[in-house]
Each structure stands twice: as structure tokens, then as C-alpha cells.
Amino acid sequence: MPLPGNITIFDRTWYGRVLVERVESLARPKEWRRAYDEVNAFEKMLVDDGIRLVKLFLHMSDEEQLRRFRERVITPTKHWKMTA
Secondary structure: OOOOOOOOOOOOHHHOOOOHHHHOOOOOHHHHHHHHHHHHHHHHHHHHOOOOOOOOOOOOOHHHHHHHHHHHHHOOOOHHHOOO
16 A cells, blocks of 8 residues: 555556456356445545545547557467457
């Protein structure tokens, strides 16, 4: 956790179960539903400990996402991340 006066950035690390694992069917409904409560509890703990929690949602167009997917498919070090 950040020390007072410092900033820490979490890159969706604790949202995996309710996002990626849910979409990719890697978690059962019971698991990803429980994860919502776990995420809320974790974020409440941060706020209760005096951390200012700021959440940002970054959006890109469908066209930009498709462009990035296509680029990833042809990039040898990244194409393994793509599935049908």
C-alpha cells in the first residue's frame, strides 16, 4: 500500500474474477458473484485505512480495439494472448 503522500496504481489486479475470468468462463457463477463482495470489502478496507481510492474507466472505440487485436495477432511476443 502507498505510504502517505504517495500514489499507487493497481491495473485491474483484483477485478480479474468478475471480469476476465467471468467473460472467459474460467470462474463459476458462484465464484465470480462472491468476488464482487471481496472486491467491495478490499476497497472498503483501503478507504477505512485513509487511502483515497480513485477508479478510472478507460474506453476505446470498437475500431481501435479491433486494430489492437489485429496488431497483437501478428506480434510474436503477444499473439499467444489471443483466442478465437
